[in-house]
Amino acid sequence: xxxxxxxxxxxxxxxxxxxxxxxxxxxxxxxxxxxxxxxxxxxxxxxxxxxxxxxxxxxxxxxxxxxxxxxxxxxxxxxxxxxxxxxxxxxxxxxxxxxxxxxxxxxxxxxxxxxxxxxxxxxxxxxxxxxxxxxxxxxxxxxxxxxxxxxxxxxxxxxxxxxxxxxxxxxxxxxxxxxxxxxxxxxxxxxxxxxxxxxxxxxxxxxxxxxxxxxxxxxxxxxxxxxxxxxxxxxxxxxxxxxxxxxxxxxxxxxxxxxxxxxxxxxxxxxxxxxxxxxxxxxxxxxxxxxxxxxxxxxxxxxxxxxxxxxxxxxxxxxxxxxxxxxxxxxxxxxxxxxxxxxxxxxxxxxxxxxxxxxxxxxxxxxxxxxxxxxxxxxxxxxxxxxxxxxxxxxxxxxxxxxxxxxxxxxxxxxxxxxxxxxxxxxxxxxxxxxxxxxxxxxxxxxxxxxxxxxxxxxxxxxxxxxxxxxxxxxxxxxxxxxxxxxxxxxxxxxxxxxxxxxxxxxxxxxxxxxxxxxxxxxxxxxxxxxxxxxxxxxxxxxxxxxxxxxxxxxxxxxxxxxxxxxxxxxxxxxxxxxxxx
Amino acid sequence: xxxxxxxxxxxxxxxxxxxxxxxxxxxxxxxxxxxxxxxxxxxxxxxxxxxxxxxxxxxxxxxxxxxxxxxxxxxxxxxxxxxxxxxxxxxxxxxxxxxxxxxxxxxxxxxxxxxxxxxxxxxxxxxxxxxxxxxxxxxxxxxxxxxxxxxxxxxxxxxxxxx
Ligand SMILES: Cc1ncc(C[n+]2csc(CCOP(=O)(O)OP(=O)(O)O)c2C)c(N)n1
Numbered sequence: 130x131x132x133x134x135x136x137x138x139x140x141x142x143x144x145x146x147x148x149x150x151x152x153x154x155x156x157x158x159x160x161x162x163x164x165x166x167x168x169x170x171x172x173x174x175x176x177x178x179x180x181x182x183x184x185x186x187x188x189x190x191x192x193x194x195x196x197x198x199x200x201x202x203x204x205x206x207x208x209x210x211x212x213x214x215x216x217x218x219x220x221x222x223x224x225x226x227x228x229x230x231x232x233x234x235x236x237x238x239x240x241x242x243x244x245x246x247x248x249x250x251x252x253x254x255x256x257x258x259x260x261x262x263x264x265x266x267x268x269x270x271x272x273x274x275x276x277x278x279x280x281x282x283x284x285x286x287x288x289x290x291x292x293x294x295x296x297x298x299x300x301x302x303x304x305x306x307x308x309x310x311x312x313x314x315x316x317x318x319x320x321x322x323x324x325x326x327x328x329x330x331x332x333x334x335x336x337x338x339x340x341x342x343x344x345x346x347x348x349x350x351x352x353x354x355x356x357x358x359x360x361x362x363x364x365x366x367x368x369x370x371x372x373x374x375x376x377x378x379x380x381x382x383x384x385x386x387x388x389x390x391x392x393x394x395x396x397x398x399x400x401x402x403x404x405x406x407x408x409x410x411x412x413x414x415x416x417x418x419x420x421x422x423x424x425x426x427x428x429x430x431x432x433x434x435x436x437x438x439x440x441x442x443x444x445x446x447x448x449x450x451x452x453x454x455x456x457x458x459x460x461x462x463x464x465x466x467x468x469x470x471x472x473x474x475x476x477x478x479x480x481x482x483x484x485x486x487x488x489x490x491x492x493x494x495x496x497x498x499x500x501x502x503x504x505x506x507x508x509x510x511x512x513x514x515x516x517x518x519x520x521x522x523x524x525x526x527x528x529x530x531x532x533x534x535x536x537x538x539x540x541x542x543x544x545x546x547x548x549x550x551x552x553x554x555x556x557x558x559x560x561x562x563x564x565x566x567x568x569x570x571x572x573x574x575x576x577x578x579x580x581x582x583x584x585x586x587x588x589x590x591x592x593x594x595x596x597x598x599x600x601x602x603x604x605x606x607x608x609x610x611x612x613x614x615x616x617x618x619x620x621x622x623x624x625x626x627x628x629x630x631x632x633x634x635x636x637x638x639x640x641x642x643x644x645x646x647x648x649x650x651x652x653x654x655x656x657x658x659x660x661x662x663x664x665x666x667x668x669x670x671x672x673x674x675x676x677x678x679x680x681x682x683x684x685x686x687x688x689x690x691x692x693x694x695x696x697x698x699x700x701x702x703x704x705x706x707x708x709x710x711x
Numbered sequence: 712x713x714x715x716x717x718x719x720x721x722x723x724x725x726x727x728x729x730x731x732x733x734x735x736x737x738x739x740x741x742x743x744x745x746x747x748x749x750x751x752x753x754x755x756x757x758x759x760x761x762x763x764x765x766x767x768x769x770x771x772x773x774x775x776x777x778x779x780x781x782x783x784x785x786x787x788x789x790x791x792x793x794x795x796x797x798x799x800x801x802x803x804x805x806x807x808x809x810x811x812x813x814x815x816x817x818x819x820x821x822x823x824x825x826x827x828x829x830x831x832x833x834x835x836x837x838x839x840x841x842x843x844x845x846x847x848x849x850x851x852x853x854x855x856x857x858x859x860x861x862x863x864x865x866x867x868x869x870x871x872x873x874x
Pocket of ligand 1 (some may be wrong): 513516517540541543565567568596597598
């Protein structure tokens, strides 16, 4: 292999190029000056963010939208600690990411030097792996390993801490072979287990497929669709799995769990066989674990052996990549006809559809989502966290696995907007819309500058309910309407003016009739755009399985709280009018 | 229930932190942990005793196996393995009770590795129960200081746990 002399910083850029990186998100600082000097002279695109948390979420959004590894860069000390929430978010949702942090000179490590933080220590429990470089000679090996580890098996974030002196040290660059004796992701399904799973599926009378984010990472959605159709088995997805099965298909049950559909939850509880694929039986999904799917045997396919048996007992474990396991299963099953089970589920779907009370005067947040779906059905949707996230999952008809991007495991407010910027960088030809709450959006709204300066025309739909809606909902239901610290009301800025101050386009809809024109104007715009929808402040996400309850104890909220909702009609319409009514 | 596992890890800085961090984050209880070299300088071997049911043990093994620097994790069945721990114990000893202590030391095939006018250091090797037993007996004389290594274990017979 030809060798050439270069600095550590140049070697980092060379590694990124060899790994196929075309864009990185970051913000410089003292110890990163040599690296940024190399970036200046490189053709890799660097997006300057306005807060490092934004850089991590952008890398994450880019990774989720493209399937490639996202890269973010931050300086030592506060820059690195600002990445922490973004790294934790990526870790919880198994997102392939490489985070590069600057570090003080190796001879200063441990001396509490200026802007020193033990970032490998801080991120130990929220990274798949991490490295503290001590010599530039290790750069090629470490970067090669980092990208490999981040993107294979169960993906996850890998952090590389890069001391300043390492970036100026000169080395002969050579690209090493991978040698990771302790890392062998098990990808191929065990034949016997596949046979057992296939047999169980063929025998089952009331099967349910429960699909998670693992389908996305393995690119296994086509196999999933084939399997479901061959077996005539209904499919429900987790929040991470939203979009892996087309929701306009008759076999789709939508999402399950706390804010899943009633029919998905009933189906799980009555099922005699659950096929879990790339999902991890999270408490938001299972409800009370002891009474979860009491009549069902469980087949669990997961690439991470540690997920199997972690939360529920599993009858047939299959450790494998979802694509491999589903393909193997497809070879072992025969078509099954529609059954009484399919008819029963269709009955539930008719009896318990997702619903809300439409309103002529007040914008219902669900109505905004339905309109977005109607006018931009192919858009990549990112979400913030809270009610906005749940409505985005429920009322947009998701059909594509890489077009619903949401912080599921960590539930990070402030995620959606930078993630949208990252997704747009990865998919410049797609419309990218962040569905936001007025609380969450402010957590990373500084990235408006990033979007405007770099001409990244993402769209934000703020469901402006004047409160930290999801928490307010719990207070209404479980704390006798004592709205402690959840009413934002007048304290939020004017989002239209905020957009304009950054040089973005700001639009507002205060009445239902304005919703469609605002969305059309936003979609027609080639600039970053904020749509401020003044929505009903008292709307609740429904249905709902209260925390710790069994899935079948699901409540349909809108219908019992009608009078309370009616009470506030007419007083809403301008931002900040909530205090009076709540 | 106590379980003994042998863990072969890469001999790199930070590996111990990763393992300790994993145990605290996943709320696993470590009873004892010992680390030392193997015949290959690239790898170290840890013997970890964990407390918990079969489900905990399964998670411990699977989670440890996920760490990139962990090469192998095996459970050691007590019936099929030998285990040893070493302890050095400084006991208060004077002319009066020195011979009584020496008798105990003999019974346990332990040895005396330091003597002074008012103390003795006793070295004992054996399984954990044996070490516990001598400690119990020496307590009556007054234990001034004690250091135990934590146990190391190995499978009997030809089977090996190697890289
Ligand atoms: C960083 C962070 N802080 C706090 C929370 C707790 N939390 C969950 S939902 C929520 C309310 C979100 O309010 P908003 O963004 O306005 O969305 P809404 O629920 O009103 O749609 C809060 C505070 C969180 N998930 N993330």
